[in-house]
Amino acid sequence: MRSLCSTAPFILQECAASCPSIQQDATLKFLFTPVLNLREFGLSDLKTSQLAELADRLLPCLSPSDSNAEQPSQWQMSHVSSQSFFENKHGFSSNFFNVLRASPLSRQHARPLQTLCSNLHLSPIQEQIRGFKTLRSRARRLAASEHLVESENIAPPSFIKGLLLRDRGREVENLDSLIKTKNIPEAHQDAFKTGFAEGFLKAQALTQRTNDSLRRTRLVLLFLLLLGIYGLSRTPFLSVRFRTTSGLDAAVDPIQMKNVTFEHVKGVEEAKHELQEVVEFLKNPQKFTVLGGKLPKGILLVGPPGNGKTLLARAVAGEADVPFYYASGSEFDEMFVGVGASRIRNLFREAKANAPCVIFIDELDSVGGKRIESPMHPYSRQTINQLLAEMDGFKPNEGVIIIGATNFPEALDNALIRPGRFDMQVTVPRPDIRGRIEILKWYLGKVKVDPAIDAEIIARGTVGFSGAELENLVNQAALKAAVDEKDQVTMKDLEFAKDKILMGPERRSIEIDAKNKKITAYHESGHAIVAHFSKHAMPINKATIMPRGPTLGHVSLLPESDRWSETRAQLLAQMDVSMGGRVAEELIFGTEQITTGASSDFDNATKIAKLMVTKFGMSDKLGVMTYSDPERASPDTQSAIEQEVRILLRDSYERAKHILKTRAKEHKTLAEALLQYETLDAKEIQMVLEGKRLELK
Structure with missing residues (x-):
């Protein structure tokens, strides 16, 4: 009972x-x-x-x-x-x-x-x-x-x-x-x-229902457990994920890069030329081994981000038609001891089994940084030690080319970049004007564009842009054309995208009163007049009084070609152009009405003057001596530096004032045109200064 x-x-x-x-x-x-x-x-x-x-x-x-x-x-x-x-x-x-x-x-x-x-x-x-x-x-x-x-x-x-x-x-x-x-x-x-x-009967019924419910729950859980185990063992994707997360033996699969070649890489011709011999070795290794020569085991790609280092590595594998193993430096290390070293061994074991092949390790500084003694991370050196042993140890590593990419080569361990490991270093710099033209044409070919677009003008105005930034510029222009319901991308869309990247988005919602708008027009036209009538200044690309970002107006200058070095006359001309805005305000509105809008101009001019005195040896009084840290110099030296900088700035101010006084008519004409049209390009500025009438927009 x-x-x-x-x-x-x-x-x-x-x-x-x-x-x-x-x-x-x-x-x-x-x-x-x-x-x-x-x-x-x-x-x-x-x-x-x-x-x-x-x-x-x-x-x-x-x-x-x-x-x-x-x-x-x-x-x-x-x-x-x-x-x-x-x-x-x-x-x-x-x-x-x-x-x-x-x-x-x-x-x-x-x-x-x-x-x-x-x-x-x-x-x-x-x-x-x-x-x-x-x-x-x-x-x-x-x-x-x-x-x-x-x-x-x-x-x-x-x-x-x-x-x-x-x-x-x-x-x-x-x-x-x-x-x-x-x-x-x-x-x-x-x-x-x-x-x-x-x-008694209710208690019996409740007990029976409870037992039945527990029995059904156990049966369902057992069925789900058996089904999950069976699925993990039969499904390839799930089995790979299970192996990756439950153990150290992570699956490593190569990638075929047949659709990526050197034709897809633009603006880095020197780097492509240096990597061409690696492609030849992967295609025909006997050509090099007959003479007894050995190809470098590791190739280190160094350069700023966004210039095509990863694309170059993929192009090497695509040109040679060999398996391509990709790994990021941050994927090797985890919180568990020995995981990074185990994954390095797995990667190289799979690569050796499929040689010849290419291993590409992106962000190499994450795994190959300098080894230090750290009580917080006593096992942090195991991963890089395993990488060093795999690249140049007792076991041969024939037919496997390791390509690494980093933005900070100075952070790499010295043992990693010695001959026998990453002993070939290829620099991937920012593209020059020719490279920017090629990159722009490549990306413009993927969108519908106006045939009248001149890629060279955009390339001249994008000094220092990387390939990724140029791609973003074309994409921003395409989005602007779509918003304006255009059927193709025009030159104005590209200019708009360039100004947005350089100076920020337009602030059309801001309300500027007539007085401040007039001061801004004369300020920007002062920059433009000094730049136009200075012999060694860069040509004008655009002048606008449309607020963008933190500025109320802007005058952009475009060099005719990339400048690898600058003369003293060019540096002084840049200082004169920077002084033109404040000089214009003083001449037109008086010394009591000058504004704070010239602060960034003074910063630029002062920076150039200090570099001329302390770095470039362009001071008659201080001579050709450089001062790496002027703040730690003696008081007399600091006083002499400040005096020379002040003289350069004063002379520049006087030269800008002389130009604006002698060109007062052109200054007034250009300012009135900016008040009327808000934005003028180089051709329109030339027409205004020549006295020609502009068509209404």
């Missing part, structure tokens, strides 16, 4: 619902009250003789004389084997009785329960004891205890009552015995039986 403890809540609920009057029945209420209440643990109500007799009946016999008592103990116990038969039977040695007899709290002077509690800490019992109570002995004990309580006519505390009646519920074998034992009134017996049955 199911224990009443599990069904008691349902039985109590149903009994109370069936007969409300029995809710007040003391007997039924006592049936479901806890049998152990420590707060009512009091034995003072019992007399000494009663307590002694109760202890003799409930507790095991502790003295040898008790074994010959008329009424044997109700406790039947099984003991683990001990040192002696006596200890095996009773759980403690016979020496314990000597302690009890010698104690002043012996049974002749104190109660048995007090004696046991006082001397319990002296008991040497340390062995495991298994006790069991038989039904016969339990019934006899309960009968004796009830007789003791009735004979003395006392009400023991609830703790003793619970101790005596603790197992009574477990002895009930049927409902009639329970009703008879608890003295349920006849008027309430039917209701009690009905509630008991309904509660």
